[in-house]
Amino acid sequence: MISRVFCQRRTVLAFACQYRSLHNMRVAGLISGGKDSCFNLLKCVAEDHNVVALANLHPPIDNNGELDSYMYQTAGHEMIGCVAQALGLPLHRRALQGTSLNIAEGYKGPHAGDEVEDLFELIKGVKEEHKIEAVAVGAVLSDYQRVRVEDVCSRLGLNCLSYLWSRDQAQLLEEILACQIDAVLVKVASIGLDPKLHLNQSLSTMKDHLSKLNKDYGVHVCGEGGEYETLTLDCPLYNSKIVIDECETVIHADSDIAPVGYLKVKKYHLEPKPAEFTSLSWADRVKQLPMATSETFTAEFLSRATHSPPLKYVRPETTNLVSEWPEKYKTFVVETENEVFCSLQAEKTGDLVSDTKGLMDRLQEVLAAHSCGFPNLSYVLLYISDMSQFVNINAVYTTYFGINPPPRICVEAALPSTSLFHAQVLCHKDPTLKKTRHVQSISHWAPSCIGPYSQASHVGSNVFVSGQIPFVPGAMKAVPTGFPGQCQLALEHALTVGEVMGVTSEHITSAHCYVYNEEDVAHALSSSYVRSTIPSKAETLCVVVPRLPRDVSAEWHVNFNLEGVVPHTIATGDDDLKKVCTEVGSKMHQSNLYFVFYSAGSIDVNQLIAGIKEVNSNHLFVPIPVIKVVSEVEHLTKKYQVACVQVPGYGYGL
Numbered sequence: 001m002i003s004r005v006f007c008q009r010r011t012v013l014a015f016a017c018q019y020r021s022l023h024n025m026r027v028a029g030l031i032s033g034g035k036d037s038c039f040n041l042l043k044c045v046a047e048d049h050n051v052v053a054l055a056n057l058h059p060p061i062d063n064n065g066e067l068d069s070y071m072y073q074t075a076g077h078e079m080i081g082c083v084a085q086a087l088g089l090p091l092h093r094r095a096l097q098g099t100s101l102n103i104a105e106g107y108k109g110p111h112a113g114d115e116v117e118d119l120f121e122l123i124k125g126v127k128e129e130h131k132i133e134a135v136a137v138g139a140v141l142s143d144y145q146r147v148r149v150e151d152v153c154s155r156l157g158l159n160c161l162s163y164l165w166s167r168d169q170a171q172l173l174e175e176i177l178a179c180q181i182d183a184v185l186v187k188v189a190s191i192g193l194d195p196k197l198h199l200n201q202s203l204s205t206m207k208d209h210l211s212k213l214n215k216d217y218g219v220h221v222c223g224e225g226g227e228y229e230t231l232t233l234d235c236p237l238y239n240s241k242i243v244i245d246e247c248e249t250v251i252h253a254d255s256d257i258a259p260v261g262y263l264k265v266k267k268y269h270l271e272p273k274p275a276e277f278t279s280l281s282w283a284d285r286v287k288q289l290p291m292a293t294s295e296t297f298t299a300e301f302l303s304r305a306t307h308s309p310p311l312k313y314v315r316p317e318t319t320n321l322v323s324e325w326p327e328k329y330k331t332f333v334v335e336t337e338n339e340v341f342c343s344l345q346a347e348k349t350g351d352l353v354s355d356t357k358g359l360m361d362r363l364q365e366v367l368a369a370h371s372c373g374f375p376n377l378s379y380v381l382l383y384i385s386d387m388s389q390f391v392n393i394n395a396v397y398t399t400y401f402g403i404n405p406p407p408r409i410c411v412e413a414a415l416p417s418t419s420l421f422h423a424q425v426l427c428h429k430d431p432t433l434k435k436t437r438h439v440q441s442i443s444h445w446a447p448s449c450i451g452p453y454s455q456a457s458h459v460g461s462n463v464f465v466s467g468q469i470p471f472v473p474g475a476m477k478a479v480p481t482g483f484p485g486q487c488q489l490a491l492e493h494a495l496t497v498g499e500v501m502g503v504t505s506e507h508i509t510s511a512h513c514y515v516y517n518e519e520d521v522a523h524a525l526s527s528s529y530v531r532s533t534i535p536s537k538a539e540t541l542c543v544v545v546p547r548l549p550r551d552v553s554a555e556w557h558v559n560f561n562l563e564g565v566v567p568h569t570i571a572t573g574d575d576d577l578k579k580v581c582t583e584v585g586s587k588m589h590q591s592n593l594y595f596v597f598y599s600a601g602s603i604d605v606n607q608l609i610a611g612i613k614e615v616n617s618n619h620l621f622v623p624i625p626v627i628k629v630v631s632e633v634e635h636l637t638k639k640y641q642v643a644c645v646q647v648p649g650y651g652y653g654l
Contacts, residue, residue, distance in 0.1 A: 022442065022476050025133040027161065028053045028092075028126045030119075030149070032073035033083045035183040035203060036138030036164055036222070038232040039176050041087075043163035044136050045237065045282045046293045047474055053130045054091045055122050056080045057115075061095060071100065071115055071145055075187035075262045076231040079242070083231075086238040086270060090130075094122040106403035107148045109155060116148045123152055134159035139441070140167060141224035147403075150440045162441035163474060166500070169222040170211070177204050179289045182234040184244075187262040190227035191217050195249050195261025203230060231263075236285045239278045240270035292444055294474035301472075301479060301489060306527070308482030313551035316516055316544075333366060339378075340370045340427040346420040352389060355420045356396040364400070367427060376427040377406035378434065378457055379464040381557075383413035383422040387547040390451075393421065398452030404436035408453035409467035409557045411514045412547035426464075434459045437500060446496045447471040450549070455497045463501045463560040467514070468493040469552045478552050483520045487513065487554040488529045494558040495533070503560040510539040514555040518544050524554065 027049045031037040033056075044051055058077045074096075084091035098115040110117055123135060135153050139146040139162050146162060153160040164172060176183075183203045188195050192213040198206065213219035219227050233242040246267035253260040272278075277285075331344040344366065346359035367373055384390065390410070398405070406425075415422055428434065438454035439445070446455065447469065456465045470479050470486035470493075479489050491513075495505055511534045513524040524530065524542040534540055548555050 022159065023048055025049045025159065026131060027051045027134045027136050028055050028123065028130065028132045029089075029136045030055050030138070031080065031083060032056070032138075032229075033076050033080050033232060034073055034138070034230045035176055035181050035232055036140060037136075038083075038138075038183075038235050038237070039179065039181055040136050040138040040161070040164055041237060042179060042181075042235065042286050042289065042291065043293070044161055046286050046289070046291060046295075047161075047163070048283070049134065049136075049161070051089065051136070051282075052132065053126055054084050054087065054089050055126050055135075056091065056093050057096050057118055057122060058093055059096060071119070071148060072096070073187075073229050075229045076265065079231055079265055079268065082242055082268060082270065086234075086240045086242055088239050092122060092126050092129075094118055094125075103144075105143070105147075107151050108403045109151050116152065119149070120152045120155065123156060123158070127156055127158065132158065134161050134442075136161045136163075137441070138162075138164055140164045140169065140172065140222055141220070146439070146441060154440065160441040162443045165439070165441055165443035166445040169220055169224060170214075173203075173207065173210070173221050175291055177207065179286075179291050180234070180236055181232060182241075183230040183232045185228050185263070186231045186265075187229040187260075188227070189253075189258060189260040190219055190225070191258045192219060193228060193258075195251060195259055198228075199249050199261060199263045200244065200247060229262075231265075236289065237282055238273070240272045242268060243271050244268050294444070294472050297444060297474060298472050298479060302481060302485065305481065305488050305529075306484035308484055310478075310480050310482055311553065313516070313547070313553075316518075316546055331362070331366060333370065335370050338429055340367065340372050340376075340429070341425070342366050342427070343422070343424045345415070345422045348385075348418055348420045352392055352420065353396055356393050359421070359423060360397065360400050363423065363425065367425075370427075372427045372429060374400060374406075375402075375431045376429065376434075378426045378428050378459045378462070379466075380406050380408045380453070381424040382408060382410040383415060384410060385412070385415040385419055385421060387412040387549065389420075390549060394451045401452055404438045404454050405452045406436075406454060407457050407464050407466040408451065409555075410451070410549060411467070411543075411545045411555060413545055428459050435501075437497065442474060442476055444474045446493050447473050447476065450476070456501050458501050461562040463498060463503045463507070463562075465494050465497050465501075465558050465560070467549075467555045467557045468497065469549055469555050471550075471552075478550065483515070483517065483553045484523055484527060486552060487515075487520070487524055487527065487556075490552075490554050490556045491530065491533060491558070494556050498558070498560050501560075503562060505533050506535060507560040507562055507564055508534055508538045508558055509561045509564070510557075510559045511541075512557040513540075513542045514545050514548060514557070515542060515553060516545060516547055517553065520553065 027044050029037065029041045029044070029051050031041075031054050041051055056077070057072050058080065059074050080093065081091060096115055096118050098113050098118050101114040102111045102116070107116060109120065126132060135149065135158055137146070137149045137160060139149065146160075146165065149162075150160050181203070184200050185193075185198055185203070185206060186200075188198055190213070192209075198209075207221075210219065210221045213227075214221050219225070223229060231242075233244070244265055244267075247263050247265045249261055250264050251259065251261045332342070334341045342363065344359065344363060346355050349355055364374065367376065382393075384393065413422065435458040436454045437456045438449065440448050442448050449455065449466075453466050456463055468490045470489040471477060472479050479485060491511075498504065498507070513530075515521060515524055521542045521544065525540065
């Protein structure tokens with residue numbers, strides 16, 4: 001077994017690769033010859049990447065026909081060499097030897113004999129020869145395909161570029177055709193598609209028919225349900241057009257309802273394009289094409305958002321608001337019938353790796369004592385004493401998780417000088433109830449995970465979304481605008497992620513906006529976009545902290561509940577400690593629920609804990625010291641703030 005120390009060293013290197021520039025990467029394109037893989041190459045060029053090689057898996061030599069595969073298109077595989085020639089790029093091919101052995105929702109290799117391992121070996125060779133930094137894949141809807149390519153890329157320390165991911169298919173088809181992709185159908189397997197009539201028909205000719213089939217039968221217009229596959233005869237990156245001279249139709253499965261057939265090309269030739277066209281760089285060929293890019297995403301967003309000049313991060317002046325936690329609060333656990341909430345801190349000893357490992361091991365032990373483990377985690381909240389250690393902490397943290405790590409929120413906080421970071425986790429005792437969304441590919445959908453976490457988890461009626469920062473998804477860098485725009489985009493990302501989990505803004509139960517500039521608090525809570533998006537009944541707070549990931553100016557932590565149940569929040573600017581303790585304690589007595597505190601200003605949080613304990617002895621968590629915390633119902637001019645926030649989860653209404 002590989003030791004965890006070795007895994008940690010390897011993971012540090014992987015994260016170092018992840019945090020390098022995502023601009024102008026050397027890319028290998030996974031191509032099937034179809035419209036999606038070719039169009040995704042156009043997207044890569046438009047995003048200023050350098051496509052240097054092509055990779056393709058083909059059926060075994062002794063297989064003369066079309067091969068059924070969960071992962072790869074093999075229809076038209078005999079034309080891949082011609083496609084590479086038209087593109088003018090080196091082609092690396094490998095015969096498929098494995099089969100679809102592991103067909104589970106997730107995949108974490110290696111799995112001997114699985115067809116995914118053929119891809120691993122292929123890409124490994126391409127990386128060694130061409131020094132690539134990323135792999136381009138034309139996945140649109142298939143989680144099965146995307147997850148497996150991401151696993152291969154992760155193991156090889158590569159980025160995965162899936163710019164078509166989660167696109168609306170009707171819009172995508174329009175864009176493909178508008179960008180001069182000329183493709184023909186080479187396989188059909190759907191109601192309404194006849195091999196004898198529709199094979200070798202152009203996608204532009206078939207567009208209206210596909211739209212009608214979508215309306216009548218729910219057929220995917222881009223073929224994402226396996227309804228059809230294509231061969232790209234021409235695109236703006238080609239130096240020559242592909243011309244099919246002779247072909248035959250092969251019926252794979254005859255049926256009166258949905259016959260399956262594919263096109264076998266027997267003869268073809270390349271038709272060179274004019275020199276004035278081929279002399280143009282790829283960048284010049286695609287820059288005028290009407291396609292969605294990071295640039296168009298940014299322009300469209302700035303046209304509808306409040307725009308102001310971007311500001312450079314300046315660290316606010318702050319001191320540790322708590323000298324040291326009381327010993328009994330360094331590890332704090334609350335257990336209910338269905339859940340376990342754990343709050344604990346990592347002590348500083350001088351060795352960051354050992355300190356992080358120590359906390360993760362201790363967390364594992366604490367959860368095990370309550371019949372839980374890391375697979376039970378609904379979400380994790382990390383408060384780090386120094387955000388510059390973000391990458392190094394991640395490198396250790398990730399070794400404790402498998403395919404789908406839990407959603408996570410991570411900010412810097414003014415922790416005691418002895419504390420490295422503070423973790424709060426929520427577990428559900430039945431891990432089978434959890435569904436996770438973990439997209440590592442760079443796309444135009446939403447920001448990919450910049451650390452070992454998933455975008456969201458769905459546990460029962462609750463949806464927990466990771467902290468969202470204002471990145472332009474395709475570029476993975478902050479949108480170039482000031483706080484108002486960054487605040488809006490981060491919240492939009494939370495809604496985008498929530499949408500794929502089946503929730504909308506109406507289901508928001510809590511929304512916490514983290515900022516580092518106190519002057520941004522008023523806008524965070526009162527902007528027209530925030531007020532029109534977050535329901536008035538939802539728990540809404542703005543928390544001022546010293547620093548956020550990637551030095552952005554806003555991060556939103558949003559939770560949803562399908563039943564719309566909202567926890568109670570107490571927020572006060574009154575520094576009369578006895579009054580605060582009495583109010584908080586009585587509320588806790590009424591609800592018998594567990595809470596977490598944000599505290600700021602000159603209030604002694606240890607005294608606050610003791611005071612509330614006198615009023616009520618129910619469960620209480622260690623408060624998190626921050627620079628400032630403000631509720632939307634408070635007067636923003638008050639000097640001291642304490643916010644008591646009910647932990648979201650199944651505790652609602654108990």
